Amino acid sequence: MKKQSQFLQGHCIALIFPLLLVFAGCGQTTTIKEKTTAPKTDIHTAVVTGDAAVLKQHIAARSDLNTKDPIGGSSPLITACLFGKTELAKILIDAGADINFKNNDGSTPLHTAAFFCRPEIVQMLLAARADKTIKNKYGQTPAEIVSTPFAAVKSIYENMEKMLAPMGLKLDYTYIGKTRPQIAAMLNKP
Numbered sequence: 001m002k003k004q005s006q007f008l009q010g011h012c013i014a015l016i017f018p019l020l021l022v023f024a025g026c027g028q029t030t031t032i033k034e035k036t037t038a039p040k041t042d043i044h045t046a047v048v049t050g051d052a053a054v055l056k057q058h059i060a061a062r063s064d065l066n067t068k069d070p071i072g073g074s075s076p077l078i079t080a081c082l083f084g085k086t087e088l089a090k091i092l093i094d095a096g097a098d099i100n101f102k103n104n105d106g107s108t109p110l111h112t113a114a115f116f117c118r119p120e121i122v123q124m125l126l127a128a129r130a131d132k133t134i135k136n137k138y139g140q141t142p143a144e145i146v147s148t149p150f151a152a153v154k155s156i157y158e159n160m161e162k163m164l165a166p167m168g169l170k171l172d173y174t175y176i177g178k179t180r181p182q183i184a185a186m187l188n189k190p
Helices: 002-025 043-048 052-060 076-083 088-095 110-116 119-127 150-167 172-188
Strands: none
Touching: 002 052, 043 076, 043 088, 052 088, 076 088, 076 110, 088 119, 110 119, 110 172, 119 172, 150 172
């Protein structure tokens, strides 16, 4: 009788234990991680076209946020700075893109945002502690590239716009001429 009682007790425990596990799990949320794949649109195209949804898909898929474009070696963040895509620059900065990434000419996102007079992006990069002292291959810091009088560098802007116009770059020379000294002042603050 004692053996039968032990058997029944063991058998009941074997039946009750799984039920306890089921009830213990009631009310708890189980998350199933889905594998996110990168979208078909590459990350640089997403930035140039201003497609925040595709950029966020790249971030969710853990795409390389610092992948170099094949022409100038720019990162997606540098591309956002160049084309004035403030929202996308913020998304990239918040997602951990390298704020001191150097393209083929040694320019960083801060160099690019400064040169193209993107004050909001310059401010975001400074708030994220971008290094203001990095010099590009021409020996210039971000502050130095906007310290030259606009008239002396206007032809550079015109050439850049001509080259990148098919990708949507449009520059306002009056705005740039007025804003360069303001950007220089932002960058020269201690």
